[in-house]
Amino acid sequence: MYRYDAIDRAVLADRTAEFRDQVRRRLAGELTEDQFKPLRLMNGLYLQLHAYMLRVAVPYGSLNPVQMRALADIARRFDRGYGHFTTRTNIQFNWVKLADAPDILDALAAVDLHAIQTSGNCIRNVTADPYAGAAADELEDPRVWCEAIRQWSSLHPEFSFLPRKFKIAVTASPRDRTAAKVHDIGLLLRRGRDGETGFEVIVGGGMGRTPYVGPTIRTYLPSDRLFSYLEAILRVYNRHGRRDNIYKARIKILVAALGAEAFAREVEAEWEKIGPEGDLPRAEIDRIGAAFTNPDFVADPASGDFEARRAAEPAFARFVRNNLKAHIRPGYGIVDISLKGIGETPGDISADQMDLVADLAERFGQGDIRSTHEQNLVLPHVRLEHVHEVWKALDAAGLATPNINLISDIIACPGLDYCALANARAICVAQDIARRFEAPDRAEAIGEFKIKISGCINACGHHHVGHIGILGVDKKGEEFYQLTLGGSGAEDAAVGKMLGPALPIDRVTDAVEAIVDAYLRERREGERFLDTLRRTGDAPFKEAVYAEAH
């Protein structure tokens, strides 16, 4: 992975020293809250319901064991012994004291981490395929481009005060594990006719109160022209994006208002003006790329007793079926670590669990850890002969729930339990559904099933792209939940359609179960829930959920 150089470290040291002084001035009354708030937000420090929350950037979801242990240390020293991985692949600490925040930033800087640009109207942390550099179906490693974008966008003076926040995703596999089509910009790495690589450029996707699947504005952009093109998109947005209404300020609104073709023409005209001088020299991309050379893979390593244990131990076989993915190298696998233990808070991880993941990454995983936008972790490079030992260790720590992509692998935002914006809770709804579908045979029989829950229309829980989306609403002062069906954040991206009237909290899990039962009745051989729904329409599901009410 990319390592900071002396300039990066000097920038961070300056920044934390600056914030330490800003905190001192705020506590001394030299700054008002109105003056201080934008400064703390620029350093990822929010005020939530119970305390300050610090959002730490995990660059394109990539961590090394030293960084993971530092996060564990912060959780113990400054929080309540845990952290929370988010749908932006970042980690949040929920119980931070203002006076401690500069010390936390110093602790982060010591391991090349920070909280810059995790808030505010700037370019946020880039989302990458969590299987990058490991996926069997990958064209090339997208992290090289993610790192280049990170460097380009960090403290970029022209793009630090955009009309609204801005999120970019990069993927190089046909299976989209980044939700690229619901990002402000989605970059899909493609092979051109000339054999070179380039990007399909999608702009104007998003969720929130106005969800869109982004349109493609360029089917093939040569990769060496990426940065001038990104600059052109951002310039058009900066110039024409609305600043008069916070709810209409995202680029998706501009793209929808102009139309994708007109927006693309504006971008192309701006791109023409910028020219190739706006691009990174190939030598710089190569320099960054050198930090992402393959780890020390063994050629055709023995798989030891992997197959024998798989045949002999049903629980291990289940873990392999659901949490082990094909690696680009023979003899290796990608291990998904579920942060969705049944009844647990999605995305939460204790300090002890963080230490364990760091140890396993060091011993068995080439020192590489990823966080996913679905609030799980990944050890991307594990030799098959070590998978059993990794599984045993994860299982002992409550991290081996074999439910990746299954019905209990639920995304949930912090909701009203923590968030100052939420209308309703999300975590307890996720916990209740997960408990209902705890039986692993049943979950596997149901197959791929993505439930995503948001506590308000800002959609941090990605409910618009859930196979079942669940949105918490405040209905005459009570927590109610609006169900949507048919969303997808994958390569077949779609925004879910509202099923019917919102339900009280105690009917949500029953409704989900009614939908699942209807799917199992209706499905044909080989169909996922989404396939069945697309074939039948929502009538059988609507009837299943609302029939009892009449």
Place this chain on the structure above:
Amino acid sequence: MKALTANRLSDGEVVFWKDGAWVERLSEAQVFSDEAGAGEAEASARTQRTVVIDPYLIDLVDSAGFWAPVSYRERIRALGPTNHELHGKQAEGGGAVEALRQAHGAARSSGRVNLIRRK
């Protein structure tokens, strides 16, 4: 009936007004029966800029002999997150905490305006 609440500047802790100072438990908060007294306290609280952030009044109802916020959101603030029962003020347990848990009458908090800007 009303109480006055805010987050403490130094650590974000949820606090409640009591005779010109701030306490951490709602059960110890000053309860206002008149608009004028509540408004006066709120105005006074707003001058304590190095102590608290964003003070605002909340409506209360009686619950098992204790005062509880009408708003569900405010009850979570007064208790702590429902997914971690050992976090927040609820960890102390006792009658006042149980009364908050059992309280009904959820409604939007009067303090929740322009939240996306206030965050």
